[in-house]
Each structure stands twice: as C-alpha cells, then as structure tokens.
Amino acid sequence: QQQVKQSPQSLIVQKGGISIINCAYENTAFDYFPWYQQFPGKGPALLIAIRPDVSEKKEGRFTISFNKSAKQFSLHIMDSQPGDSATYFCAANYMYSGGGADGLTFGKGTHLIIQP
Amino acid sequence: DGGITQSPKYLFRKEGQNVTLSCEQNLNHDAMYWYRQDPGQGLRLIYYSQIVNDFQKGDIAEGYSVSREKKESFPLTVTSAQKNPTAFYLCASSIVSGRPTDTQYFGPGTRLTVL
Numbered sequence: 001q002q003q004v005k006q007s008p009q010s011l012i013v014q015k016g017g018i019s020i021i022n023c024a025y026e027n028t029a030f031d032y033f034p035w036y037q038q039f040p041g042k043g044p045a046l047l048i049a050i051r052p053d054v055s056e057k058k059e060g061r062f063t064i065s066f067n068k069s070a071k072q073f074s075l076h077i078m079d080s081q082p083g084d085s086a087t088y089f090c091a092a093n094y095m096y097s098g099g100g101a102d103g104l105t106f107g108k109g110t111h112l113i114i115q116p
Numbered sequence: 117d118g119g120i121t122q123s124p125k126y127l128f129r130k131e132g133q134n135v136t137l138s139c140e141q142n143l144n145h146d147a148m149y150w151y152r153q154d155p156g157q158g159l160r161l162i163y164y165s166q167i168v169n170d171f172q173k174g175d176i177a178e179g180y181s182v183s184r185e186k187k188e189s190f191p192l193t194v195t196s197a198q199k200n201p202t203a204f205y206l207c208a209s210s211i212v213s214g215r216p217t218d219t220q221y222f223g224p225g226t227r228l229t230v231l
Contacts, residue, residue, distance in 0.1 A: 009156070032217050043120075043206050043222030044159070051217065089158060103149045103161035103174055103208075104220060 003027050004092050006107025014115050019077040021110045023090035026071065030092035034104070035064065035075050038087045047088070048075070080114045087111050119143065120223035122207050127228045129194070129201070137192045137226045139207030146212040148190035149220065152176060153204040162205075165190055166212055194228065202230045 005024045013019045023033075031052055036044035050057045050064040050073065057064045063076040077084055091104040120141045129135045139148065147166045151159040161174030165184040179198025184190055190209075194201045204227050208220040 006158075032215075034219070036222075041225070041227075043208075043224050045222065046219050049217065049219075103151070103164045104159075106151075106158040106160075108156060108158040 003030075003105050004090060004107045006090050006110060008110060009108070010111040010113070012113045012115060013080045015080060015082060017080050017114075019075075019080045019084065019112055019114070021075045021088055021090070021112070022072065023074065023107050024070075024072045025092050027092070027094070027105075028071070029094040030105075032093040033064070033066065033073050034091050034093075035062075036089045036091060036106075038089065038109075044089060077112075080112075082114045082116050085112060085114045120207060120209055120221060122205075122223040122226050124226060125224065127226055129228065129230050131230055132196045134193055134195050135228065137194065137205055137207075137228070139190045139192065139223060140188055141190075141207075141209045141221075141223075142188060143209055143221065144187075145209035145221075146187070147210045147218070148184070149208040149210075150174075150180070150182065150190070150192045151206045151208065153206055153225075159206060162192065201228055203228060 034049035035047045037047045038044040048059050048062050052068050061078045066073045087109045089109045090107040093104050123138045149164040150162040153159050160176050162180050163182040165171035181193045206225045207223040210218040210220045
C-alpha cells in the first residue's frame with residue numbers, strides 16, 4: 001500500500017517557468033510533510049517542509065501548498081532554473097503515541113528537467 | 117565538518133556473499149536510518165534505530181541486518197538471503213525530540229552491485 005502518491009513521474013519545464021509537483025497522502029495521522037531534493041549520485045537534502053496547521057509556506061523560489069481536507073500538498077518552484085534540475089521527493093511523517101518517530105514515508109519521486 | 121559519511125561509495129559483491137555497508141555520523145544524533153533506493157521506487161525504509169542497542173524493522177527488512185553498538189555508527193549488512201540487493205543505499209540520522217519535524221539528514225549513499 002502506497003501511502004504517499006507523487007506525480008508526475010517526470011517533468012520538463014522551460015527556464016523561468018513554474019514547476020509544480022503534486023503529492024497525495026492517505027494516512028490522516030501524518031503531520032509533517034517535507035520535500036527533499038536529490039542530485040544524481042548524491043543523498044537527498046531537505047528543501048522545505050510544512051505542518052498541516054498552515055496552508056502555505058514559502059522559502060525563496062520554493063513554495064509548499066497544503067490542502068488538509070483533500071489530503072494533498074504540492075511543491076511550486078517559481079522562476080525555474082537549470083540548476084533546479086534534480087529529482088524531488090515528497091515525504092510524510094507522524095509520531096507514535098509513545099513519542100517515537102518512524103522513518104519517513106516517501107513518494108516515488110519526480111525527475112525535473114529545466115530546459116535553458 | 118559535521119555530517120554523515122558512508123563507505124564505500126561503490127561496492128561490488130558476488131552472489132551468495134554477505135556485505136556490510138558503513139554509516140558514521142558526528143552530528144550527535146540519536147536516531148539513524150537505512151533506506152534503499154531503486155529507480156522509480158523512491159526511498160524505502162529498511163531499519164531504524166532511535167537509541168544505542170535498539171533498532172526496529174522498516175518496510176523491507178528481510179535479507180538485511182543491522183547493529184547499533186555506538187551512537188555514531190549504524191552498519192548495515194546485506195545478507196545472501198536478500199534476493200535483489202543491487203540498489204543505492206542511503207543512511208540518514210536525526211535528533212529525537214519527540215516531534216515529527218526532526219529533520220533527517222542523509223549521507224552520500226553507497227551503490228551496491230551484485231555480479
């Protein structure tokens with residue numbers, strides 16, 4: 001059972017355009033939603049994250065939009081640049097009642113190419 | 117420099133052999149994790165550990181084993197029982213504050229190829 005569904009699998013955007021990646025989740029216990037950026041041959045790096053108590057979070061050119069009722073969240077990259085070409089993963093996490101944390105549940109990733 | 121190191125970067129193994137992947141962190145993080153990454157599959161959790169001498173199975177633990185004898189180290193052994201071990205393996209660590217927002221920091225990964 002895939003708990004976090006990510007789309008599209010691949011995306012090509014012209015330089016200066018807006019890149020949009022979408023994720024949907026099933027488990028309503030999730031309460032932390034990070035996005036990771038991964039370059040080829042490297043480990044993922046945290047890009048931006050959001051809690052469900054806010055509907056939008058912006059950091060520079062990167063914005064997360066969150067729709068709790070629809071159980072969906074998305075990453076928007078404004079003024080996309082060739083250096084943004086990478087694989088992007090959405091993820092979700094929650095706390096067990098005992099206070100521990102499990103590993104993140106990841107989407108399958110989106111391969112983004114920004115054409116110059 | 118603080119961070120997570122994984123070694124080796126590339127590893128080749130013959131079928132039927134066990135192999136151990138190294139993961140070390142000097143971030144003073146309590147929790148450590150192992151993920152497996154396959155093309156088009158995202159990252160899947162193999163094992164995780166929140167404290168020394170304790171670890172839990174993730175979603176795909178079969179054919180793998182771990183140990184956590186030191187806070188800084190969380191080695192992963194890929195055993196001969198793992199039917200399809202060729203993959204990119206990622207180690208991560210985080211603090212444990214009791215909140216889900218504890219950021220996981222990833223190492224550079226080890227690419228394992230079974231010949």
